[in-house]
Amino acid sequence: MATNETISTFIPPVRTLMGPGPSDVHPRILNAMGRPTIGHLDPMFVAMMDEVKGLLQYAFQTKNELTIPVSAPGSAGMETCFVNLVEPGDTVIVCQNGVFGGRMKENVERLGATAVMVQDEWGQPVDPNKLEEALKAHPEASTVAFVHAETSTGAQSDAETLCRIAHTHDCLVIVDAVTSLGGTPVKVDEWGIDAIYSGTQKCLSCTPGLSPVSFSTAAVARIKARKHPVQSWFLDLNLVMGYWGEGAKRAYHHTAPVNALYGLHEALVILQEEGLENAWVRHQNTHLALRAGFEAMGLSFVVPEAARLPQLNAVTVPEGVDEAAVRGRLLNEFNLEIGAGLGALAGKVWRVGLMGHACNAKNVLFCLGALDAVLSDMGAPITRGAAVPAAQVLIV
Amino acid sequence: MATNETISTFIPPVRTLMGPGPSDVHPRILNAMGRPTIGHLDPMFVAMMDEVKGLLQYAFQTKNELTIPVSAPGSAGMETCFVNLVEPGDTVIVCQNGVFGGRMKENVERLGATAVMVQDEWGQPVDPNKLEEALKAHPEASTVAFVHAETSTGAQSDAETLCRIAHTHDCLVIVDAVTSLGGTPVKVDEWGIDAIYSGTQKCLSCTPGLSPVSFSTAAVARIKARKHPVQSWFLDLNLVMGYWGEGAKRAYHHTAPVNALYGLHEALVILQEEGLENAWVRHQNTHLALRAGFEAMGLSFVVPEAARLPQLNAVTVPEGVDEAAVRGRLLNEFNLEIGAGLGALAGKVWRVGLMGHACNAKNVLFCLGALDAVLSDMGAPITRGAAVPAAQVLIV
Numbered sequence: 027m028a029t030n031e032t033i034s035t036f037i038p039p040v041r042t043l044m045g046p047g048p049s050d051v052h053p054r055i056l057n058a059m060g061r062p063t064i065g066h067l068d069p070m071f072v073a074m075m076d077e078v079k080g081l082l083q084y085a086f087q088t089k090n091e092l093t094i095p096v097s098a099p100g101s102a103g104m105e106t107c108f109v110n111l112v113e114p115g116d117t118v119i120v121c122q123n124g125v126f127g128g129r130m131k132e133n134v135e136r137l138g139a140t141a142v143m144v145q146d147e148w149g150q151p152v153d154p155n156k157l158e159e160a161l162k163a164h165p166e167a168s169t170v171a172f173v174h175a176e177t178s179t180g181a182q183s184d185a186e187t188l189c190r191i192a193h194t195h196d197c198l199v200i201v202d203a204v205t206s207l208g209g210t211p212v213k214v215d216e217w218g219i220d221a222i223y224s225g226t227q228k229c230l231s232c233t234p235g236l237s238p239v240s241f242s243t244a245a246v247a248r249i250k251a252r253k254h255p256v257q258s259w260f261l262d263l264n265l266v267m268g269y270w271g272e273g274a275k276r277a278y279h280h281t282a283p284v285n286a287l288y289g290l291h292e293a294l295v296i297l298q299e300e301g302l303e304n305a306w307v308r309h310q311n312t313h314l315a316l317r318a319g320f321e322a323m324g325l326s327f328v329v330p331e332a333a334r335l336p337q338l339n340a341v342t343v344p345e346g347v348d349e350a351a352v353r354g355r356l357l358n359e360f361n362l363e364i365g366a367g368l369g370a371l372a373g374k375v376w377r378v379g380l381m382g383h384a385c386n387a388k389n390v391l392f393c394l395g396a397l398d399a400v401l402s403d404m405g406a407p408i409t410r411g412a413a414v415p416a417a418q419v420l421i422v
Numbered sequence: 423m424a425t426n427e428t429i430s431t432f433i434p435p436v437r438t439l440m441g442p443g444p445s446d447v448h449p450r451i452l453n454a455m456g457r458p459t460i461g462h463l464d465p466m467f468v469a470m471m472d473e474v475k476g477l478l479q480y481a482f483q484t485k486n487e488l489t490i491p492v493s494a495p496g497s498a499g500m501e502t503c504f505v506n507l508v509e510p511g512d513t514v515i516v517c518q519n520g521v522f523g524g525r526m527k528e529n530v531e532r533l534g535a536t537a538v539m540v541q542d543e544w545g546q547p548v549d550p551n552k553l554e555e556a557l558k559a560h561p562e563a564s565t566v567a568f569v570h571a572e573t574s575t576g577a578q579s580d581a582e583t584l585c586r587i588a589h590t591h592d593c594l595v596i597v598d599a600v601t602s603l604g605g606t607p608v609k610v611d612e613w614g615i616d617a618i619y620s621g622t623q624k625c626l627s628c629t630p631g632l633s634p635v636s637f638s639t640a641a642v643a644r645i646k647a648r649k650h651p652v653q654s655w656f657l658d659l660n661l662v663m664g665y666w667g668e669g670a671k672r673a674y675h676h677t678a679p680v681n682a683l684y685g686l687h688e689a690l691v692i693l694q695e696e697g698l699e700n701a702w703v704r705h706q707n708t709h710l711a712l713r714a715g716f717e718a719m720g721l722s723f724v725v726p727e728a729a730r731l732p733q734l735n736a737v738t739v740p741e742g743v744d745e746a747a748v749r750g751r752l753l754n755e756f757n758l759e760i761g762a763g764l765g766a767l768a769g770k771v772w773r774v775g776l777m778g779h780a781c782n783a784k785n786v787l788f789c790l791g792a793l794d795a796v797l798s799d800m801g802a803p804i805t806r807g808a809a810v811p812a813a814q815v816l817i818v
Binding site: 033034035036037038039040041043045047048050051054056057058059060061062063064065066068069070071074077080081097098099100101102104105129132133135136137225227233234235255256257258259260278279280281282283284285286288289291292294295298357363368 | 429431432433434437452459460461462464470473493495496500501531621631652653654655656676677679680684685690753759
């Protein structure tokens with residue numbers, strides 16, 4: 027209740043963001059965020075919304091009409107998929123190989139539906155055979171859900187195969203692509219994904235706060251044929267579609283986060299300029315440089331090579347090293363943020379992101395140099411000079 | 423799927439926003455939105471979050487510990503209040519005198535609870551006697567909900583009296599203050615409000631996308647004693663509290679919309695600099711100038727004087743005038759946005775906002791001059807020269 031007279035304008039430090047997200051935001055996107063706000067029903071804004079839809083269709087590689095950003099972070103995108111596609115009493119097969127599969131379970135159960143869990147070791151991709159077995163054991167299942175790119179471990183699962191198996195058993199598929207979109211191939215139509223959600227603050231290099239989603243024709247048909255109303259008014263796609271639908275006439279649902287959408291629009295324009303395939307190649311090549319550095323240093327990856335996400339590198343903390351102290355020194359002495367382990371991997375790993383705009387040679391060499399200096403200073407058992415082999419990869 | 427090669431950076435026009443929100447955003451806030459993104463668990467960010475909490479306590483006039491911005495627009499703030507405080511089978515008395523009371527009903531029913539509606543005419547404040555009667559008729563009710571400032575009509579209800587009646591009947595009270603916060607008195611502790619939500623894009627002059635909320639000790643106790651889990655994972659305050667709670671150690675829940683929070687922080691710093699009471703006086707005085715102009719023009723207000731919100735002026739469209747054509751010309755010829763009627767008032771009224779940074783003498787005279795010119799040009803039966811009496815009010 028005090029007048030708080032001592033609080034003044036917040037000027038953030040300039041960090042390098044190489045954690046699990048948010049990643050460094052492109053300066054063009056920061057500029058876009060600060061442009062003058064216009065009304066959420068302004069014809070100029072509505073035209074921009076149509077462009078965002080088209081650009082998101084490109085990013086998701088889909089022709090799905092219902093391809094929009096949800097006006098809230100990735101967790102709300104996840105919830106949008108579950109509350110619209112699942113009804114009370116339904117059975118959902120949830121494949122878990124990290125933190126975010128567990129969150130899917132929470133979503134299913136809060137809907138009054140049953141989650142059948144298919145567990146894989148953290149750091150491993152989802153095992154298609156286990157999904158197949160679960161579907162055979164649960165013919166009542168109507169939906170399969172899995173995380174394409176587990177942000178908690180850096181493991182990538184074979185979304186195409188998992189979707190094919192699910193469809194064989196007449197299930198719709200919900201896919202978490204929060205960390206994959208824009209960094210590694212995500213092909214919604216080719217793979218047959220029915221519902222997908224992502225975030226803006228990972229490989230799109232945008233500020234956090236929005237969740238791009240896309241729904242197939244089959245998913246939309248299921249939403250329209252629901253027996254129970256969607257339990258969330260805010261996330262009810264029957265209502266949201268009225269605002270994001272075709273044509274100049276939009277029905278007011280909620281006030282869109284206008285400036286955040288300026289930012290996403292600019293992020294997607296940048297992605298289109300680079301080209302999706304070029305962005306994937308850049309992520310892969312930059313990852314190879316970082317990998318060379320980590321391996322030269324003696325750090326080992328959590329995820330086997332075939333399933334490794336280039337944009338999220340989880341490496342094991344060397345024995346005897348206080349991992350939080352290392353992160354603290356990187357932040358305070360180098361303004362460099364890398365990520366801690368999450369859930370079962372807390373205290374055991376670092377997660378180093380190479381996402382979107384932050385995925386570049388400068389960041390790789392900076393991160394390796396800073397980590398080298400801090401770990402050496404703390405007496406950790408590493409081999410010094412890791413930046414050299416990394417730089418060599420970048421030259422070749 | 424196309425590469426959309428023709429889409430380029432979106433440069434919005436510079437509008438004057440005098441609709442029901444978003445309102446004109448202060449340039450200092452736009453600057454804040456474009457500052458470099460930092461991590462949502464960065465110690466500097468966590469310190470800024472604490473400042474936002476303190477500044478929101480000031481804005482809401484409360485000592486409530488649980489005073490935070492929800493990471494999504496006002497509709498999600500509304501849903502946060504209902505999903506956390508109401509359980510399946512509960513009875514909620516919802517007072518409706520416009521569009522947003524109806525949205526409350528939707529929220530209650532999607533929870534599996536019963537909404538008992540107390541209806542008042544659109545444009546009128548909520549009648550405390552009707553609430554009293556409904557509470558007597560429904561002793562099973564555990565919650566009362568009403569809109570303090572109806573954005574669809576511009577009517578202000580007597581929140582203090584309504585809260586007192588509700589508490590006499592042992593109900594907790596949920597209040598919609600989307601349009602009132604920062605523009606007219608909102609005194610959470612003095613009035614005994616248990617749960618309140620607002621928006622950033624009205625009298626706080628911030629970009630849309632966040633919803634400040636505050637919960638009393640009694641409300642928090644009810645949330646902690648729930649029998650059923652909160653149906654929304656994203657909006658479950660038991661989890662959100664872990665991220666916005668006290669101390670440097672924050673539990674990750676979702677990725678906060680970092681740059682949007684920079685904007686809200688700056689908006690609240692500006693409010694603190696002006697002083698809450700001064701902001702209320704400015705809104706009232708500026709409204710009186712606009713009122714003088716509208717009355718001189720011959721336009722009549724929808725809401726009786728005693729219940730009129732200074733920040734949202736709903737006036738009746740003169741007979742025979744195509745109201746959409748007028749708004750279109752104001753937008754295209756003057757870059758001026760005023761609002762249309764909503765729900766039962768669609769096509770019948772204009773809603774002229776004087777919110778936050780947009781609430782100033784320049785906007786009043788600009789709006790009256792532009793409206794005067796367009797209505798006269800269209801042959802509408804108005805008296806010309808309305809800017810003069812408005813300007814006179816501003817001088818005195």
